[in-house]
Amino acid sequence: MAKGKVTFDYEKCKGCLLCVAYCPTKILEVNKNETNNKGYNIITVTAPEKCIGCAFCAIMCPDSVITVEKIKE
Ligand code: SF4
Ligand code: SF4
Numbered sequence: 060m061a062k063g064k065v066t067f068d069y070e071k072c073k074g075c076l077l078c079v080a081y082c083p084t085k086i087l088e089v090n091k092n093e094t095n096n097k098g099y100n101i102i103t104v105t106a107p108e109k110c111i112g113c114a115f116c117a118i119m120c121p122d123s124v125i126t127v128e129k130i131k132e
Contacts, residue, residue: 070095072099074099088102
């Protein structure tokens with residue numbers, strides 16, 4: 060069961076990939092088929108059910124693109 064729900068403010072993303080690098084469960088990936096208005100590929104959650112709600116992705120993101128909502132068990 061997912062312990063966190065991750066949402067992105069895609070238009071702010073600069074494609075630095077820090078979130079991808081720091082996600083401990085490796086569920087963040089570049090979506091090669093979709094870009095934002097700045098031309099950067101957006102990030103996608105490959106396995107939302109595996110999110111542990113740690114918020115490392117949100118902490119590492121330099122542009123405050125990511126919001127992590129903790130899911131209570
Ligand atoms: S909250 Fe943690 S587990 Fe979930 S996507 Fe972000 S870094 Fe990965
Ligand atoms: S850390 Fe933020 S700006 Fe960088 S790729 Fe991830 S969402 Fe985009």
